[in-house]
Amino acid sequence: MTGKGGVGRSAVTAALAHIAQDRGTRVLVTEIGDDPEDYSPLARYFGKDRLATTPRELAPGILGAVLLARTGQELFLRGVLRSSTLSHAALRSDVLRRLLNAGPSFREMGIFFQVLHYLRTTREDGSPEHELILVDMPATGHTLSLTALPEVLLRLIPGGPIATALKEGQSYLNDPDKAAAWVVTLPETLPVSECLELLDGLDRTSMPIGGIFLNRVPVDPYTTRERELLRPLLDGTAVLGAESYWAPELAQRETARLLAGTRVPVYPLQQIPHANLVAHLAEVMGGARPIRRRTSMRP
Amino acid sequence: MKKAAAETVRVGDLIRTKRVIVCCGAGGVGKTTTAAALALAAARVGRRVLVLTIDPSKRLAETLGVERNPPDPVAIPADRQRLAGIQAPARLDAWMLDHKLVADTSVRRLTKTPEEAERILSNRIYQQASRMVAGMHEYTAMEALHRLVVTGTYDLVVLDTPPSRHALDFLEAPRRLSRLVDSPALAALLPKSDGMLARAASKVLSKILSAVFGDEFATEFVGFIGTFAGIFQALNVDVNAMREFLSGADVAFLLVASPAPTTLAEAHFFQEKTKELGLPFRAFVLNRSRALNVKKGMPSSLRDAAGGDVELESAVRKLEAAAVTELELAGRDVALLRDLELRAGEEATAVALPEMPAGADDMGTLIAVADVLLGS
Secondary structure, three states, rough: OOOOOOHHHHHHHHHHHHHHHHOOOEEEEEEEOOOOOOOOOHHHHHOOOOOOOOOOEEEEOOEEEEEEEHHHHHHHHHOOOOOHHHHHHHHHHHHHHHHHHHHHHHHHHHHHHHHHHHHHHHHOOOOOOOOOOEEOOHHHHHHHHOOOOHHHHHHHHOOOHHHHHHHHHHHHHHHOOOOOOOEOOOOOOOHHHHHHHHHHHOOOOOOOEEEEEEEEOOOOOOOOOHHHHHHHHHOOOOOOOHHHHHHHHHHHHHHHHHHHOOOOOOEEOOOOOOOOOOHHHHHHHHHHOOEEOOOOOOO | OOOOOOOOOHHHHHHHHHEEEEEOOOOOHHHHHHHHHHHHHHOOOEEEEEEEEEEOHHHHHHHHHOOOOOOOOOOOHHHHHHHHHHOOOOEEEEEEEEEHHHHHHOOOOOOOOHHHHHHOOOOHHHOOOHHOOOOOOHHHHHHHHHHHHHHHHOOEEEEOOOOOOOOOOOHHHHHHHHHHHHOOOHHHHHOOOOOOOHHHHHHHHHHHHHHOOOHHHHHHHHHHHHHHHHHHHHHHHHHHHHHHOOOOOOOEEEEEOOOOHHHHHHHHHHHHHHHHHHHOEEEEEEEEHHHHHHHHEOHHHHHHHOOOOHHHHHHHHHHHHHHHHHHHHHHHHHHHHHHHHHHOOOOOEEEEOOOOOOOOOOHHHHHHHHHHHHHH
């Protein structure tokens, strides 16, 4: 789940988790964090301040965990350095910690590995412990570097345990049946431009794109005739309420621009009141259908 | 004793008097636009200004009429400066950099000889993943800032910091890098290391590196660190100098934020952190705020214009309903602004900038924002 700040990405992620849980899927919601003590916007939608470093129940049937470079790196080192003395030394090694902390690729590698670890975790009957893992990505740059990570690092480190883990991760991330990147955006100028740039960037990685959630599409309360009558009264004046008139026009224009710029399916989500946001969203999203460009409509 | 009004911090004064303004904030809050508007405002009141930004949106570069990634700052085209009301000797320059270029520039500046620079730039590890060296671009932004201020080409340099979840990460990232170099075990990996303890530590470390990265990469990586050691050391000294420079009286730190449930918490965190680091925090800029909407009138006056037209009357009724909601939202943002003002205390202030759903990257809007900031 990706998209720039302020577009409602975490609320959409939380709603998706509820939908999945409702349909009987074991779901794990995760969010990339810098520090275990950080305030989590995603956890807030489940009435919590932060996510735990290992999967904990957030709501009935929904687990949550924060993805931290350090957690993943430790999981990785424990797995790779079979010798317990060596692994112990590695985990305590200040220089290794600083090294892993200094390189963003290493930090992403940690996050990547933590997700891989959750993908690998199975129940006694062999079925996956987490049937669906949602990853809430804080910044668009993060998404691109994380999805491009296997290719970048494999060029650099073609062999050894890191390469093995990267290839295993790729087998999930690059398979359209198993993984997809979803973009959350708004029908406004800057968000649409940034969404199109992000889709361009994603196209250059091998990560399949699921679709776009076009969030907070404003409801147009006016009929066509009412619009005609109001326009001369509102043009050039600043009165309260005028936003309800102009916002749908802007949204329509920007939606058209988004549809013209991509073939990825776009799911519009109507603007809804803040109270009970996630429950409302889950209801709307559960039945959402993609919209298409008018020109490309075929019978 | 009551403080005189003239003593309170005003953003307009910061724009008129400071030599460096650092804009911090998370991604997606309109930080780059705010930085551009601050720079424009200063140029409009007669100052020579540079806005320094990393990885800006394509459209902002287009609005300003500058290329991205030039080797040096470039002037905004003369016709646009005129259009923006900037009169010589005042000027507005922009420098928009991307990560790769910034990293390469750093390497060239921090190496002693061109040959050494070439050796690093052609290193496979460096080429494949210059992003592996985190903090490099943040560091260069600060270094460029310092250099530009010292040379006196500009009266004011506005720095738009790279987006990150933590507003002050751009100060922390170079620190992480320099801390790595301080490590004795890492130094032991380098050719001229001595001391038995260091050698023993280095032996364990290279064992770990080999097990984790594979022999081939581990060897290459150690070679890379060796080549980079000189740069790291230079960096360490400069990071401290830079901190000192940024704590000066000529500098103002601004936090750009947008109204969200986490805004107050973020503001609190930022203020504490700047205090801890001894940085001169001066203002919260609350972007996309609807606080200014409270000054707008209710649409009831339009009712008279309806003149008995049933459809228009129905439309105005809908408009009035929407107005009530908008007023409510505006009230919420006014309250947030007041909280931020309280939090700002006496050494800082809080200002609101209006929400602009159509974006603020055309010159007209940018000028309007600049004027709001000047009057704040």
